[in-house]
Amino acid sequence: MLVDSHCHLNYLDEPEARLQAARARGVQGFLCIGVDAEGIEAVLALADDHADVWASVGQHPEAAAADPGWIDTYLDHPRVVALGEMGLDFYREHGAQEKSRQQARFDYQLHLAEQQRLPVVIHTRGAESETLSLLRAHPGVRGVLHCFTESWEMASAALDLGYYVSISGIVTFRNGENVREVARRLPGDRLLVETDCPWLAPVPHRGKTNEPAFVVDTAACIGELRGWSAEEVASVTGENFRRLFDRVRLPEAGGL
Ligand SMILES: [Zn+2]
Numbered sequence: 539m540l541v542d543s544h545c546h547l548n549y550l551d552e553p554e555a556r557l558q559a560a561r562a563r564g565v566q567g568f569l570c571i572g573v574d575a576e577g578i579e580a581v582l583a584l585a586d587d588h589a590d591v592w593a594s595v596g597q598h599p600e601a602a603a604a605d606p607g608w609i610d611t612y613l614d615h616p617r618v619v620a621l622g623e624m625g626l627d628f629y630r631e632h633g634a635q636e637k638s639r640q641q642a643r644f645d646y647q648l649h650l651a652e653q654q655r656l657p658v659v660i661h662t663r664g665a666e667s668e669t670l671s672l673l674r675a676h677p678g679v680r681g682v683l684h685c686f687t688e689s690w691e692m693a694s695a696a697l698d699l700g701y702y703v704s705i706s707g708i709v710t711f712r713n714g715e716n717v718r719e720v721a722r723r724l725p726g727d728r729l730l731v732e733t734d735c736p737w738l739a740p741v742p743h744r745g746k747t748n749e750p751a752f753v754v755d756t757a758a759c760i761g762e763l764r765g766w767s768a769e770e771v772a773s774v775t776g777e778n779f780r781r782l783f784d785r786v787r788l789p790e791a792g793g794l
């Protein structure tokens with residue numbers, strides 16, 4: 539079962555048509571990721587309307603509003619299977635105040651995940667040690683480091699904490715060698731695949747708006763790197779997806 543483990547369907551024009559295009563290429567599940575209070579209703583509506591779409595609710599480190607308390611309202615929604623995306627993004631130069639704001643927001647959501655026993659979707663960039671220390675402070679939490687672009691050392695430390703790592707279309711980019719290294723070295727049972735659409739369209743779609751159908755191209759690249767067939771990539775990453783996001787209930791008809 540090939541799944542796009544991280545997409546922002548609500549930011550795509552004609553999401554219905556984009557879902558159809560992905561299904562036609564064999565994509566059987568979609569985790570639609572919330573990033574802020576403004577967009578969450580659209581995310582949940584997509585998950586309500588489609589048996590193969592699930593939702594994650596969270597506040598992105600760079601979302602404008604400060605207080606993530608709104609998330610609590612959505613915890614009991616039947617289509618919510620995860621919390622996030624949440625995390626730290628220090629890639630751009632940030633002052634100490636913004637950094638501590640991101641850390642407080644991340645800590646709040648990790649705490650919520652601990653209470654609710656929900657897996658987390660983590661966004662981390664340019665903040666390796668700060669991210670790892672917050673993950674270590676919440677040892678009961680499980681989850682995935684999405685669109686991973688950091689060092690193998692960081693991936694390895696996250697694996698030790700029980701986390702999964704998700705590979706995006708960056709693995710197909712000419713300058714994506716560090717991501718290819720991670721995609722080669724990850725243990726098979728911790729690997730996920732995603733688009734993060736509408737951003738980061740993989741080769742051969744560079745320059746286009748990314749969409750869930752293109753997860754097939756990223757999966758093919760991962761297969762090449764690991765010596766796996768397309769079927770193996772789909773079954774291994776699909777199995778991992780279902781193990782991590784264990785509130786996912788598959789549609790009655792069709793699919794695995
Ligand atoms: Zn992200």
Ligand SMILES: [Zn+2]
Nearest residue numbers: 544571623734
């Ligand atoms: Zn995202």
